[in-house]
Amino acid sequence: MKILVSACxxxxxxxxxxxxxxxxxxxxxxxDYDLIPVCPEIMGGLPTPRIPSExxxxxxxxxxxxxxxKQYQKGAEEALKIAxxxxxxxxxxxxxxxxxxxxxxxxxTFTGTLIDGDGITARLLKEHGIKITGETxxxxxx
Numbered sequence: 247m248k249i250l251v252s253a254c255x256x257x258x259x260x261x262x263x264x265x266x267x268x269x270x271x272x273x274x275x276x277x278d279y280d281l282i283p284v285c286p287e288i289m290g291g292l293p294t295p296r297i298p299s300e301x302x303x304x305x306x307x308x309x310x311x312x313x314x315x316k317q318y319q320k321g322a323e324e325a326l327k328i329a330x331x332x333x334x335x336x337x338x339x340x341x342x343x344x345x346x347x348x349x350x351x352x353x354x355t356f357t358g359t360l361i362d363g364d365g366i367t368a369r370l371l372k373e374h375g376i377k378i379t380g381e382t383x384x385x386x387x388x
Contacts, residue, residue: 249275250329250337250371252346253283255381260285264295267340269381275338282332286345286367290321301344302354306366309356315366318345322367329376337371341380348378 254261257268275281288294297308299318306318322345329337339346347365352358368378 247336248280248282248332248334250325250332250334250339250376251281251283252338252340252343252381253285253288254340255338256281256283258283258285260288260294262287262294262296262298267381271384272338272381275384280332281338282328282334284325284328286318286321286325288321289324290317290319290345292317292321298356299344300352300354300356301363301365306344307354318366321345322370325367326370326374329371329374334376336377336379337368338379338381338384339365339368339371341382348380 254267255269255272257266259266297310299306299308299314305313305315307313339348343365345365345367348368350360351363351365353361372378
């Protein structure tokens, strides 16, 4: 089985701060699954490092106030293309991220406040029938 995975969880330095979110439990899945790394933010044209962003209403805004919604949407569309190309039915995405977050995301105030919701990529993948989980709840992986 092929699983789409946020590249930062595999140790790839693509986070907004130029670092990664390497997760050993996710890496252990390489023994049994083909993990397909994606970083929707980079695929949408954003640099690494980059100014942090959060979802505010229907837009993605940087801490400096710049609207980067188009880049997040493009990255989500590219991630979906890759998921379809590799026939990924499942994705493991970085929790709380404005692109990959699933279930909980930051509220757009840059205060660390979480709200119910999904990131732009997580939302699009769900709309296309792809099962989404975050890195702390890998229970949907069979």
